[in-house]
Amino acid sequence: MSAQVVFGGLGVIGSAITKRFLESGLKVIIIDGEDGDSENIQDLLAGWKEKLVYHRVDIRNGEELESLSREIFLREDRIDSVINCIASKTNNLKKFFSKADVYPDDTWEEVIEVNLSGAFRILKAFGSPMAERGHGSI
DSSP, rough: OEEEEEEEEHHHHHHHHHHHHHHOOEEEEEEEOOOOTTTHHHHHHHHHGGEEEEEEEEOOOOHHHHHHHHHHHOSSEEEEEEEEEEOOOOOOOOHOOOOGGOOOHHHHHHHHIIIIIIIHHHHIIIIIIHHHOOBBBB
């Protein structure tokens, strides 16, 4: 059976994509930084346990992401798509919405680490195995 991988599958956009895939009869692997005991994952699991797999991972950790990718590609026959819905605004919204001339460097670095570097790590971890298999889209 083929699978769809949704990074950030517990967020607003990611969970909507996940639900649409599940409703279409597709298997979904959610990869998110949120705790698997959260209300969102429990709601999804309640109706779709046979077609839904959840993994918690910190995409700032390239080794952890690479290890998970290897595990998934060993277990799954085919990955049709990898969708990245992970985004960070930081926990301090006042800092996040600061004007550019006073934007804190630490906030900038935190956002870039997740939103840009994280996306790059996803491409590295999942792109090569998909290319080797000659199938899938990111």
